[in-house]
Amino acid sequence: MLIKMYNDRIHRPELASKIITDFEAAALIKDGMVVGTSGFTKSGDSKAVLPALAEMAKENPLKITLISGASLGNNTDGKLADAGALHMRMPFQVDPVLRKHINNGNIYFIDQHLSETSEVVKADTFGDMDIAIIEACQILSDGSIVPTTSIGNSAVFAEKAKKIIIELNLAMPIALHGIHDIFSAGVYPKRVPIPIVIPDNKIGRTSIELDPAKIVAIVITDQHDSPADIAEPDEATTNISNHLLEFFNNEVKCGRLKENLMPLQAGIGKVANSVLRGFINSKFSNLTMFSEVLQDSTFDLIDAGKMNYASGSSITVSAKYREMIFNNLEYYKHKIVLRPQEISNSVGLIRRLGVISINTALECDIYGNVNSTHVSGTHMMNGIGGSEDFARNSYMSIFVTSSIAKGGSVSSIVPMVTHVDHTEHDVDVIVTDKGLADLRGLSPRQRAQVVIDNCVHEDYKAQLQDYFDRALLRGGHTPHLIEEAFKWHANLAEKGTMKFM
């Protein structure tokens, strides 16, 4: 009976007997377990079993270690957090409820380079992985599964987990098969080179291999990914985009780049989307992308004929774009590929391909250090994500941010960042709405003056120059007034503004 209903989705008939409800599947998860889940920037996540677990945990308390690709959608992280079901969470999240629990110390969180989660799992840092929950659109006859709108860490979870729960999502087109490129460099000490030399090299399988005997449950779902939040460009993001395009134009003029630039990576969000959209009316063409997330703007560039190919680990788009993409999958299959995040974010590949990375900073300091995670050095926002996989190893590492935040009470350029995610060694260019600082080939003292001259909001310029001038009197390779390096942040905490001059 059942298998007839799903015979276009389950091509290994005996597995139909594994179909159970979301609550039955959730009941397989016990207190203290280490659980892996599909899901990368809200896409391809568990839409049934984890929410059911959150419900159940309200009655029957339990705590798990939950490891994902990146963020989950559908407020799942918040539901689990509020239900007290999370002991430890990694490697990334964007959920305001979970964030609150992390900052209160109720839930342990490991903020991690997205390329490294698979390493931690392979190294058995938390012991065995007990169970993995993986969204799929098909189960093939060899028992392998076709993922949906993301891959994330699903392949390594499928390999390492003792048991596997599959969420077979009927809302995900069968035609997604062929969009994935699943490859593993293997395990120590027998790892092999990853033979990708351009973004469109497909080197792997189109489905995730697994031992069908490990499949303990199949849960049928029919629900779309949470849509991406798309904010329209505003004056600040448009200015940032324009500064960056002007910079790229000049790089081409100087012969350092060609009009197809190098493979692009862009972080998630308003600024990155605005920058990518800026390419549509530029003279750049034959662009490619080697990134984590394929966003609305990626498809705009493809449709505009500006981008030839985009490689990522997830499709994270608005509802409108999702519909358009799903209706044209055969076309986009030749234009995009999804990879495991150990490949999309591979440090060696990012270096080899010469990626231009564009990521968002929470705050930058005058010497080029970047904080992308911790508000005032203590409170976690989302996490470092893949930004430093790219920034550290890219051909050119660009950070973008508005020069001010909170209506001007916060300057995004400060004397010293309160938490360092990207060190001065890994930041080439800083762009704010005020201008662009090209830090390449500059020593710290030179960098500081360029950042002050080009990136700082006028309300904070004199205050920052004053700090730097007085620090210079003390000397040092990287001059600082160590006792007042965080005075701006202390002033903000005390008086509600970083401004005191």
Add this chain to the structure above:
Amino acid sequence: MLIKMYNDRIHRPELASKIITDFEAAALIKDGMVVGTSGFTKSGDSKAVLPALAEMAKENPLKITLISGASLGNNTDGKLADAGALHMRMPFQVDPVLRKHINNGNIYFIDQHLSETSEVVKADTFGDMDIAIIEACQILSDGSIVPTTSIGNSAVFAEKAKKIIIELNLAMPIALHGIHDIFSAGVYPKRVPIPIVIPDNKIGRTSIELDPAKIVAIVITDQHDSPADIAEPDEATTNISNHLLEFFNNEVKCGRLKENLMPLQAGIGKVANSVLRGFINSKFSNLTMFSEVLQDSTFDLIDAGKMNYASGSSITVSAKYREMIFNNLEYYKHKIVLRPQEISNSVGLIRRLGVISINTALECDIYGNVNSTHVSGTHMMNGIGGSEDFARNSYMSIFVTSSIAKGGSVSSIVPMVTHVDHTEHDVDVIVTDKGLADLRGLSPRQRAQVVIDNCVHEDYKAQLQDYFDRALLRGGHTPHLIEEAFKWHANLAEKGTMKFM
């Protein structure tokens, strides 16, 4: 005449006409030039032309941008600095005189990941490289040159520089030929995978290809490398070594490592040497090394039958070991290899091989951030070197340091490091003479308590616990008292000690 004298060294006879004196060669270097030089951790450096340039600069002022592999020997950096001959220096130095000028702001310095200098040169960040000075032990008939005790960035300099000066060093055995493995992954956008899968894969040439027409001078020298400073193990370094060996033993017991561990990298210096020597009387065997610098302790391990193979970019040893190695080159040729630093420090290879990296911290904080360069956040010591090439990408990243310095007035474990070279994301294990903190799989609050419990000197334990306890009251994923995060350093500056409780 001349060619007869050097016919075992110069196998392309017409090049003998290029032999000139060190001062004649130095005169080819003009004000404003970008100069590349061989030399990596004192080995294989320019021993004649750069010192001659320093002499000449006293009479005829000039300033150059000087790019090396890593540090130079023979006080060359200090002589150049005192002569006012340096405008900009990168990527690393260990010279006390140069350091003074850098911290005074007289000389611009770029502190750089050692894997990335070749990237900066290939990207023409400073424009064309005008001239390269490369030490060699032979010039072969095809015009290629055989480097000496290091490779560093010599291959990329030979490729990019418009002119080349060769220092043919007669003190370097001809038999060094065969010890090098020179390979380049190519240039963008056509880079290729580097096909190394174990440390002893040789994949390249044994000499550096270059266009013989670019050779403008050959200077004959006959001088050894500056010997490495070897400090005997003391109580602190022996304790560190013992803690680390115990940790490795336990990793083997838990099945995470085998008795040959994984390829080792160790930074330069007393602690690293002591740790490596600790392996001699351990149960570990069949060790390999994938590192930057091959030190005395590397050869001790090889001679003790403990280490099968060691890959690096330089041989930096004491005079006694140098003699022993030079007398047994045919033997060691099967045990060691020297590579360009873009290969020895390749981020992709370090990840692929699963290196265990052991580097020295200047200070660590309770959350696992490490400062390895800046005294009190402002004054440069040596530079980051290759430590973060390894720490960021290794299988396991270990940092070692004495728990106290300056007779106890400085604690190496502080609430917050004043400069971040290695972020919390990239530090797995911290070891002091007091104990070892295994930070793997821990969130920041957990890490802090383990570091306080295991690594801090007893004189600072209560003071650090007090900081952490009060920070916890404020909350946050990474609790801090932002206004007193650097109080320990301010107290040191004011009162000569970090101790105030």
